[in-house]
Amino acid sequence: MENWKIFAKGLILENPILVLALSLCPAIAVTSSVMTAITMGLTVTYVITLNNVVVSLIKNFVNPKVRVPIYITSIATIVTIAVLVLKAYAPSLYKELGIYLELVVVFAIILARAEVFASKNSVGRSFLDGFGMGCGFLGAMVIIGAIREVLGNGTFLGFSVFGQAYDPALIMILPPGGFILIGYLVALFKMINDSREKRQRIRGESA
Amino acid sequence: MSTEVINNNVVSNEIYVSSSPHMLSEVSTKKIMWTVFATLMPAVIFAVYYFGMPALTTIILSVLSAVIFEALVQKLRKKQVTVSDGSAALTGLLLAMCLPASVPFYVPIAGSFIAIVVAKQAMGGLGQNIFNPAHIGRAALMVSWPVAMTTWTNVRYTDAVTSATPLNVLKLQGYDALINMFGSQSEMYKSLFLGLRNGSLGETSVVLLVLGGLVLIFKRYIDWVMPACMIGTVGILTWIFGPDGFFTGDALFHMMAGGLIIGAFFMITDYVTTPITRKGQIIFAIGCGVITVLIRLLGGYPEGVCYSILLMNCATPLIDRFVRPVQYGRK
Numbered sequence A: 001m002e003n004w005k006i007f008a009k010g011l012i013l014e015n016p017i018l019v020l021a022l023s024l025c026p027a028i029a030v031t032s033s034v035m036t037a038i039t040m041g042l043t044v045t046y047v048i049t050l051n052n053v054v055v056s057l058i059k060n061f062v063n064p065k066v067r068v069p070i071y072i073t074s075i076a077t078i079v080t081i082a083v084l085v086l087k088a089y090a091p092s093l094y095k096e097l098g099i100y101l102e103l104v105v106v107f108a109i110i111l112a113r114a115e116v117f118a119s120k121n122s123v124g125r126s127f128l129d130g131f132g133m134g135c136g137f138l139g140a141m142v143i144i145g146a147i148r149e150v151l152g153n154g155t156f157l158g159f160s161v162f163g164q165a166y167d168p169a170l171i172m173i174l175p176p177g178g179f180i181l182i183g184y185l186v187a188l189f190k191m192i193n194d195s196r197e198k199r200q201r202i203r204g205e206s207a
Numbered sequence B: 001m002s003t004e005v006i007n008n009n010v011v012s013n014e015i016y017v018s019s020s021p022h023m024l025s026e027v028s029t030k031k032i033m034w035t036v037f038a039t040l041m042p043a044v045i046f047a048v049y050y051f052g053m054p055a056l057t058t059i060i061l062s063v064l065s066a067v068i069f070e071a072l073v074q075k076l077r078k079k080q081v082t083v084s085d086g087s088a089a090l091t092g093l094l095l096a097m098c099l100p101a102s103v104p105f106y107v108p109i110a111g112s113f114i115a116i117v118v119a120k121q122a123m124g125g126l127g128q129n130i131f132n133p134a135h136i137g138r139a140a141l142m143v144s145w146p147v148a149m150t151t152w153t154n155v156r157y158t159d160a161v162t163s164a165t166p167l168n169v170l171k172l173q174g175y176d177a178l179i180n181m182f183g184s185q186s187e188m189y190k191s192l193f194l195g196l197r198n199g200s201l202g203e204t205s206v207v208l209l210v211l212g213g214l215v216l217i218f219k220r221y222i223d224w225v226m227p228a229c230m231i232g233t234v235g236i237l238t239w240i241f242g243p244d245g246f247f248t249g250d251a252l253f254h255m256m257a258g259g260l261i262i263g264a265f266f267m268i269t270d271y272v273t274t275p276i277t278r279k280g281q282i283i284f285a286i287g288c289g290v291i292t293v294l295i296r297l298l299g300g301y302p303e304g305v306c307y308s309i310l311l312m313n314c315a316t317p318l319i320d321r322f323v324r325p326v327q328y329g330r331k
Helices: A001-010 A024-029 A034-058 A064-089 A092-099 A097-106 A108-118 A123-153 A175-206 B002-011 B029-051 B052-074 B087-097 B107-121 B131-144 B165-171 B175-182 B185-194 B206-218 B225-240 B251-256 B261-265 B278-298 B305-322
Strands: none
Touching: A001 A123, A024 A097, A024 A123, A024 A175, A034 A064, A034 A092, A034 A097, A034 A108, A034 A123, A064 A097, A064 A108, A092 A097, A097 A108, A097 B175, A108 A123, A123 A175, A123 B002, B002 B251, B029 B052, B029 B087, B029 B206, B029 B261, B052 B087, B052 B107, B087 B107, B087 B261, B107 B131, B165 B175, B175 B185, B185 B206, B185 B251, B206 B261, B225 B251, B225 B261, B225 B278, B225 B305, B251 B261, B261 B278, B261 B305
16 A cells, blocks of 8 residues: 555656656657657656666665765666667657757656655665656656647647648647646646545545 | 625626725726727728628637637636626637638637637736737737738638738838839828728728727727837837838838737737836837837748737836836835
8 A cells, every 4th residue: 555655646646747847848848749758758767767776776875975976877877778779779769859868867857756765765665656756757748748749730649630621730739839738737737636635634534 | 705705896896906096986897898899890890891701700709709718717717707897808809800811710719718718817817917818819829820820811802812911021022012012102001091901800900990099098098108109119110220221211101011000009008918107108118119120120020019019018017116106205
């Protein structure tokens, strides 16, 4: 139960993009199509999970004064692996993602999880935390990417949704549409979390 | 309970939250909005006469969808539905005036959605919005459907032949081509003044728009200073920075072309998104004029009224702070 809570908090309660509002830059930049959003989401899930495990493993040997450079080195190593794999097996996707794939190194959410959670918890718990956060990130990216691609291009994963008659609203695949959409999604998640909190309070009072 | 009553009263304009002096007047938001709506009617009727049925459907779609979106969002936000105050209908009408007549049916609906839901209600409703909703709607449409938004088809007079607006001709082909388009210079002024030219619905007839604006000034709903400053700034600057060196520009053309007249009389005189004090309003209007001229003469777009007003909307809080009146007795 406790393990499930560690994993699940990243999905909605502390969703990295839509609640913690970290890593908004990729959430705008690479979500203009579902495919790039999924690739970026999977990459980040992989990096954040593995990095949490590494940080948790070395937490007893690291001098707190130099912990950030060490975390960044670890993240950079893991990201480099991901970049090389993508370059080798999916060069066109790699080209589409451009600079943002390398920039995963400095995503705030990855360093934040290492600092806040992995450096203080056991390997298993850190793994679950990283995986949960990664899944929350992936989910948010896919939601944003799907809405933007469907409205802004009339397609989903490249397949036409509405047929020829649909005249796509270009604003949705341009940055302004991304900002507006993320604003509304943040409001939606706030609503979900608020109503959940209210339910829990009522349950607590009646118990 | 008591706060609810107060809130409802504020919404229905029976109680005003305002700075002193607390004088009661007969003028209400509802009355002002519907008066502005009525003063736009001559220009609307002329646009329908000149552009034909597509203009009418565009206007009706825009106004109706704006009203429906406003009611829906207010229901969702559990607020009192205040569509009868006319502010949503006016936003819809002003948005339609910024559109070409021949846009597809979904364009005015999407524009009203952006204007009402995103630019107005998401900010907190009437009185809370930072940007002019109608112009936000137009800017979003400009980005979304650039082709539809820049295709001007005059159904009545040229048998659905697409032709460019005067400002477009000036930007792409130069001043001589512009004169050729109308025949002679005086002919050009006449067409611009009467509204016999291509363009968005509300940027055609100068004389009808000015008449509507004058009614508003006469009723003291708007201050004459703002339109005068904006149009004057555009005139002076375009005259100074003419195509053949200093003081050679065609100020009269620039003052009558494009959306300047409707922008100066109906857009920058919006109470919500512009500065409160007169000094602030003058700064605002001159800023709008300067940016309009910059976009027209140097920018990539042929017309810059919409963007100039949106950009100055950003600066409104800053201007308000800068020109804050001194309290009596203070230095």
